[in-house]
Amino acid sequence: MKKLLASYGRDDEFRAVAEQIIDEEEKKNNRVLARILRKTLESGPSLSGPKPMKSLAPLIPFPDAAKDFVERVEPTHTTKDVVLSASNTRVFIGLLKEFRRAEDIRRKGLPVRSKLLFCGPPGCGKTLSAEIFASELGLPMFAVKLDQLISSYLGETASNLRKIFDFARKQPCVLFLDEFDALARSRDDSGEHNELRRVVNSLLLFIDRLRPQGFLIAATNLDHTLDSAIWRRFDEVIWFDKPDVQLIGRYLRTKFRNVLTAFDVGTKAGELVGFSYAEIERVCIQAIKSTVIEKRKDVRERDFNAAILDEQRRRSGRSRLTSQS
Template sequence: MTTGELLIALFQAYKDKNDDAFMKAAITLIDEEKAKNHYVLANNLKKILSSPSTSSSRWGGGFTNNIHRTFDLPRDKDNGGYLVEVKYPHRTFDDVVLSDNVQKQLENIILEYKKKSILHAYGFVPKTKILFCGPPGCGKTITAEILANVLDLPIIYTRFDALISSYLGETASNIRKVFDYADRNNCILFFDEFDAIGKSRDALDETGELKRVINSFLQILDSFNNDSLVIAATNHEKLIDSALWRRFDEIISFDKPDEQQIEFLILAKLRAFKVENLDIKNFAKKLEGFSYADVERVCVESIKYCLMNGDVPLDNSIFDLKVKEEIKRAALIKEIGG
């Protein structure tokens, strides 16, 4: 269909209050813009369709179709469940505190992606296969969302509860479906808790099926040459198969924050709230060894306490109370985890 015909179909669907016809025309229009290499326009149109409506529509529900329905997400053959979830994050670098080294690695990835046409012209390709590793709560998932926002791409979260099948051969088939979807749509394909499928084939407790899954993943990753970014994140990098390590263009290690980074994080999280003579340096020392997520939880719980007790300013006594609670929580988790 020509662009003019698609616009007529869109307007006709709106007039007829026909949700399905509107979506069909809209998706076709987006696909045509993508075929013309108008990726920014295509992604912006996708973002509008997938974002929740802020007002009721003229026919009491509007084009609130779920993104799952809109873009034919891959499904598990056995139970029909979706293998991925699509989101358009709005995270920025203000939402996380990163080391200088990690920041530089990310800036290089962003620059290469934005300059990919220049690299292609000289026979080079940008870094598109990236491994995030490090302890939990240190910003791996948030950073993937930041990259998606900065590059104006949707982020495709793989759902391991659906991806891993009990049927022989189906897990590898599901992985291929996910990569095929990423091949058709410019995106960031994000595998969180990657060790769930990337565990070393030499591990004594691994089954033959999981070893076949890893072999399939290696083959698929090797042949995947799309402009989409593949990001895998793990808290247990030592469990990852050595062959998988070599397939990634960039490996970024996230560490727990030092005292100075904890100070920056506390300041960032409390910048919009009333604070009264808070001894941030002292609390940063007490929280050394904790993750970014732990420090953020202390800040959030402190703010909630103030709001629920008459919107009082946040002072040392309140923050100290929440720091002590977080220390007890960490001790309990350690005791339970052995």
């Protein structure tokens, strides 16, 4: 709806956004509403009246060329579900403001930041932040299906890459490339063969040429393996680290904001230093489930302590596997 109002007075864009809204209502099985909206949109003025708007094809979420490689991500989280450092919060607010004034910025001959690289260990909020960022922008989010994008046939991976970048050029959206290191691995690595080097060369070219109407976001847990030429292709690099004790305390209070507790969850933050957000979330969920299992109304400190022990056991097993490999 924000996009619809923002496009008022620009007939082609207004119609395109209206078509997208109608398509969404049809997907939700609101067929009566969709039919009424489409009839209203199509009922143009009389022949003697003003010239009707130029007809546009409906926005297609998955053009044939890219449908095998991207999937729509429906937002299920809000800003209340994420706890970011002060520096990352400042960067995201700046990007939102810049996007909303993009036309004014471009009229001054200045570039708008639209290519972002998210770096940091797993479970620290990269994917969640991309989803919430897309929602705040009012743009659809499409995730690249990396397993299908990377082809076993020589030459096809670069061709598949071209299709998703063509898609991002035409469709205003947030295009999310997770596990980016699988595509952008350093060409200096002696273990990589010529085909993967050609993929990196193509990737660099496509990122350079891309002028998205939304954002390209790439995320990696292995930033040290990225090709050195990749870094300067991105307008902004955002680092996601494991939370410190203050951020953990804020996150715990967020997770328990609608849950009755018999203790102050904030006092447990110090015991979770070194954990990722994903690990802390598992601790919280396990502690809350204890109240359901035991048919109690409140979470007790012993529930939380037991959940921490479970997560520590899980972590120690993972560390053992890592050391063996």
